[in-house]
Amino acid sequence: MFVRRAYLPTRPLTPADQARWPYTIPAVARLADQGVDFPTPVTLLAGDNGTGKSTLVEAIAVAAGFNPEGGGTSFRFTTRATESPLGEHLVLQRAPGRKPRTGFFLRAESYYNVATEIERLDADPDSPPLLGAYGGVSPHERSHGESFLDLVNHRFGPQGLYLLDEPEAALSVHGCLALLLRIADLVDQGSQFIIATHSPILLSSPGATILQIDAAGTIAPVDYDQAEPVALTRAFLADPGRFLHHLLADR
Ligand SMILES: Nc1ncnc2c1ncn2[C@@H]1O[C@H](COP(=O)(O)OP(=O)(O)O)[C@@H](O)[C@H]1O
Ligand SMILES: [Mg+2]
Numbered sequence: 001m002f003v004r005r006a007y008l009p010t011r012p013l014t015p016a017d018q019a020r021w022p023y024t025i026p027a028v029a030r031l032a033d034q035g036v037d038f039p040t041p042v043t044l045l046a047g048d049n050g051t052g053k054s055t056l057v058e059a060i061a062v063a064a065g066f067n068p069e070g071g072g073t074s075f076r077f078t079t080r081a082t083e084s085p086l087g088e089h090l091v092l093q094r095a096p097g098r099k100p101r102t103g104f105f106l107r108a109e110s111y112y113n114v115a116t117e118i119e120r121l122d123a124d125p126d127s128p129p130l131l132g133a134y135g136g137v138s139p140h141e142r143s144h145g146e147s148f149l150d151l152v153n154h155r156f157g158p159q160g161l162y163l164l165d166e167p168e169a170a171l172s173v174h175g176c177l178a179l180l181l182r183i184a185d186l187v188d189q190g191s192q193f194i195i196a197t198h199s200p201i202l203l204s205s206p207g208a209t210i211l212q213i214d215a216a217g218t219i220a221p222v223d224y225d226q227a228e229p230v231a232l233t234r235a236f237l238a239d240p241g242r243f244l245h246h247l248l249a250d251r
Helices: 026-033 053-063 108-123 144-155 173-188 228-238 240-249
Strands: 003-007 042-047 091-094 102-107 160-165 192-196 209-213 219-222
Touching: 003 026, 003 053, 026 053, 042 053, 042 228, 053 091, 053 102, 053 160, 053 192, 102 108, 102 144, 108 144, 144 173, 173 192, 228 240
Parallel strands: 042 192, 042 209, 102 160, 160 192
Antiparallel strands: 003 091, 209 219
């Protein structure tokens, strides 16, 4: 465990700041009152689209020293700065005397740019070869899911801090299960994960804390069965025809 808690001190923020995005997102506003705890090596953030999961994961990544668009801590490229200023203000409470040996911030939506940066760094005669650490093939020459599994299997290592935003976007169901196993191995080797996800498979990570963000911005731990992606997917799969029938009839 490296990061135990994240919170937002309001003092450097002016009232004008607080009236602006991202502080207008209810979950971000609540960080100032309550903060958020990461009690276990795997924390999973669930919640509907727009509740602030990506904003939160990105801000934790920036506060931990990662590039806002993704990559390892040495990545410093920018294609289009869309990050919120939250990362500059968010405070991470770290476990005393423990520093990650490695880490990665992955956003499914901008991994293409990370892949381009990996190629660029690898081609730079002044920097050491890099592709080997990513499985030996440029991520642009693999499918999105293959390149992502290369990344977690080869580049991720023990005692790392990993921040992942919807990793399932790249992955098949098999791929999600492979990721789940890899996460369990890396946790056994002292790593920590904070993951925003809608995947009922990833949400089943053994020993994980699921924090569900609701529309009012409450960030609360829930059991696996109560997590919305799990409950809704289960209700759907129990009888897809019936579920769709009701959904279509309610239009
Ligand atoms: N660059 C931005 N500028 C203004 N608003 C944004 C920006 N990025 C996201 N938002 C808004 O912030 C809210 C939270 O977004 P996000 O953290 O991406 O949600 P989630 O990842 O939970 O789906 C949304 O209402 C979204 O429209
Ligand atoms: Mg998101």
